[in-house]
Amino acid sequence: MASAARAETRTGQVMRIVRERIARRTLPPGARLPSVRAMAETTGFSKSTIVEAYDRLAAEGAIRARPGSGFYVTAPLAPLTLDRPDVAAARQVDPLWMLRQSLAENRGAMMPGCGWLPDEWLASDAIRKGLRAAARGSAGTLTGYDSPLGSSRLRALLARRLADQGIEAGLDQVMLTDSGTHALDLICRFLLEPGDTVLVDDPCYFNFLALMRAHRVTAIGVPMTPHGPDIARFAEALETHRPRFYLTNSGIHNPTGATLAAPIAHRLLRLAEAHDLIVVEDDIFADFEISPAPRLAAFDGLDRVIRIGSFSKSLSAAMRCGHIAARADWIEALADLRIATSMSGNPLAATLLHSVLTDGSYRRHVETIRTRLARAMAGTLRRLRAAGLEPWIEPNAGIFVWAKLPDGCDAVALAEAALAQGLVLAPGKVFSAGGLWNDRMRFNVAMSDDDAVFAALARAL
Secondary structure (H helix, E strand, O other): OHHHHHHHHHHHHHHHHHHHHHHOOOOOOOOEOOOHHHHHHHHOOOHHHHHHHHHHHHHHOOEEEEOOOEEEEOOOOOOOOOOOOOHHHHOOOOHHHHHHHHHOOOOOOEOOOOOOOOHHHOOHHHHHHHHHHHHOOOHHHHHOOOOOOOOHHHHHHHHHHHHHOOOOOOHHHEEEEOOHHHHHHHHHHHHOOOOOEEEEEEOOOHHHHHHHHHOOOEEEEEEEEOOEEOHHHHHHHHHHHOOOEEEEOOOOOOOOOOOOOHHHHHHHHHHHHHOOOEEEEEOOOHHHOOOOOOOHHHHHOOOOEEEEEEOOOOOOOOOOOEEEEOOHHHHHHHHHHHHHHHOOOOHHHHHHHHHHHHOOHHHHHHHHHHHHHHHHHHHHHHHHHHOOOEEOOOOOOOOEEEEEOOOOOOHHHHHHHHHOOOEOOEEHHHHOOOOOOOOEEEEEHHHHOOHHHHHHHHHHO
8 A cells, every 4th residue: 555655646746747737837738758668767767657757647638659659748828837837946045036036025135136225315306306397297198098108208318328328319219118127028029939049148137048948938148248248159159040030138248237338349349240130239227337338239230239228217217217219110010019018107206207317306316326325335345355255257337246255155045045135145156147146146236335244245155
């Protein structure tokens, strides 16, 4: 009896493994299951256990046998789940884990791993003033839909701001979105099909990886250098993987704080042209720069480069308003996607953003932020070195430092241990398409220049 119970338990385990693979779309409808021998070798169970599990799944209708060919999935697709369904895997430290920890209601937690400024640094007074002005405006601002491209006043203002970066964009080349992430999601819907390949920097912003997973495409990492992607490896990746587009931050890179060098930008765009590659340039940290770095969109003239912007980092995360600058025909297609998926933009957010950008308060706010960040950067670099962590580079601007942990220190283990100290850290592995950089950690200097943060970090270490 005991032997039969054990065999039943093992059969159930194999059935659960197959069901989970179907639910995650690792095994989509019509896919061939691993052979009985391969599954037995993978699980360590006997062939008879695998045969029994497959037979039971076939009886349920989840799979079916083809004589002489094997077993194939017949179950309909379950709703897409980005997390794995079992409890242990749900705790895995990955890009979605990082997002959950950063966005959780941890009121007392210290957040050196998050990607935004402290609330007290942001322009709350300017936003309140803008809200009062919006409330006195037309009723449509508070109750109506916006046009497909968004407020023409705000788009004209954004076009003038782009011109200051050397990016010439007409009014029909700028579209408003709900955020930078929404902009990238629309671009993915426009350009990608499931199974496509996208190039990203390695390391890159972890939500790039989560979003590629949501669109069921493969992200291939290109090693990052202090001056941009490794061009030789970039060329190799183009030849090997034939990606649909390349996604990067070129102004202030997340997570490394690096800036793109002009020679690298020129060589990258020559390769992009030779391989008919589209470049998507996420530039949401532009206003933190003291001296503007080269922009791919400026060199390219929005021919094959799509530029994304947002004010969620510099102004307010609660005021969701991003934008896309691209070729006019692409903007028209993106606007159709916008209508199909979310109708239109938020006229209140657009009116509020226009008010803040034009009343002079935003310019003063950004100048204050840059000064505070420079002071926080110097303090954080000093504290990191004192704690035994070595910065990869000393960034010229921005909010991030990419630091190497002491020898032998595992970043994932440290991040998990730090949670018990009320400290949310950002381990290097979550930024890597290849699972690399587990000896690195990203620090937000605006959230790190604090004795309590480094005291908790020392305990976790």
